[in-house]
Amino acid sequence: MTGESEAASGAEPPVVVKVGGAKAVDPAGAVGDVANLAANGRAVVVVHGGSTVVDETLERLGIEPEYVESASGVTGRFTDAETMEAFAMAMAGKLNTELTAQFRSAGVDAVGLSGVDGGLLAGPRKSAVRVVEDGKKKIRRGDHSGTIESVNADLLAGLLDDGYTPVVSPPMAGDEGDGEVTPVNADADRAAAAVAGALGADLVLLTDVSGVYADPDDPETRIDSAATPGELAAVEDAAEGFMGKKVMAATEALEGGSGRVVIADANVRDPVVAALGGEGTTIERSALADDDAGGETGDADETEGIDA
Template sequence: MTGSGSEPAAEPPVVVKVGGAKAVDPAGAVGDVAHLAANGRPVVVVHGGSTVVDETLERLGIEPDYVESASGVTGRFTDAETMEAFAMAMAGKLNTELTAQFRSAGVDAVGLSGVDGGLLAGPRKSAVRVVEDGKRKIRRGDHSGRIESVNADLLAGLLDGGYTPVVSPPMAGDEGDGEVTAVNADADRAAAAVAGALDADLVLLTDVAGVYADPDDPETRIDAAATPDELAAVEDAAEGFMGKKVMAAREALEGGAGRVVIADANVRDPVVAALGGEGTTIERAALGGDGTAGGDDEAADGQTGEADGDSGPAEPDGGETA
């Protein structure tokens, strides 16, 4: 009791994004999520799956097709055949296996794809602008999309019932004629959308300890950003796959998340450590003003080098279909 008769403020939910790269071990996150859930803190897990997607494509004899946007961002082109493999790998294999891991750890986990209940939804991009041999072209037949809505009521209902949602792409792609197609979406940005919708803290787990001022020197980790200038410094320092994560961090904060931490998945108690300040913490105050300043959409749906191999290609004109 507090002595004044008032209840202490409840901690916000936590969205934990577990990377899908081979270098990211989910075991520590599984144990931490079990600890948090057992202590009554609501947790939503979002996962990527680059390694499993690539392995599935290889087994099926499908050559991955990467394209470059006009802004120089490289991403996967997801044609119909690749989309089948993507859905098999993400929703069929990886989500089921990760949900089983959580349940083995005592977590009442429920596996969901972004299509289930319209959990992650937005317009499908069937055509994207790319650069091939130095020339700008439009490629059609893509199965990717931009998340514009999150079914927060579905997640809140599960959390209120004591369940831990384990979420993965694909998302529900709106074809514009009322039809819905499962399409590729970036897992970092999916986690950002979920965190924003739930006003949650977001922990982006990866295979490095945060954002480094010198990308080659872990000793230069930027510990925190709480002002617009500090956020700008983080964005300037983020290269390669980290640029996508910092972009997702900004989107989460703009959407309503309280803070974002980019941290190492492979340390002991990675989620608890991240929430305690280990990693690069970006506060909502870093947006400045009313906290809704927009970022650069030019590389919005792009996938960079690391991490999950699960995003669509960059669309330099804001994700419009052609």
């Protein structure tokens, strides 16, 4: 199931739904919505974050979460070996299993997968990252993060064709460069973007606000759509903090082959259907500059933390 084959058949493209990992994001609405979409024949892939659960797991283990700022101003989790162990426990072991069970309870034939399974999300491990500390650029070593460079779209397409709904979470399969694969952290928004691009799917990024605001403190200033490079630039300029990473992910999805991306509120009724109907900030593929479509995505210098 690819974007080209869907377009040729006139069928609706798949939908990738990213459910945020922050405590303020309630997945219940998305669960019911995905159940309705799947029951009506729409192919759906769910990707989830888990920042709150990871931090709670670290706290129980007596480990202080550490966030660092990259040279380009993006904040992400620094994942040392101890944190990576807790991350895998929380994401693949606890949260993915629980969320998959919620979908199955709602009648969805859900299959839980981590990015390591089947090489679903793969790329080089980054053991050293460039960070800014006290205004100075430094190299931090011992990180367990990675940049997603490939998606096993055939695995997802096979599951979708057989009527399953994949529920995907980091960690990803990190290539150590010597043939060894290590589970490493990857940002869930960017993971969802990679999946959407590989499938030619629409991407819905659900979060705890209704979209990108021109004034970050005023929901009435939500930017409803971006269909030109100039409008996308305005969205990028307005996005601050965690929203900046979501807009980055949206751009990566479009560059990879997604037709449109919607950043929308997870806590409204029927959040996925509402987002696909225009409730949120919709970024169209036409918003990319011509030389960006199909271009390289990601930044090797960025930290790869979990979404907020």
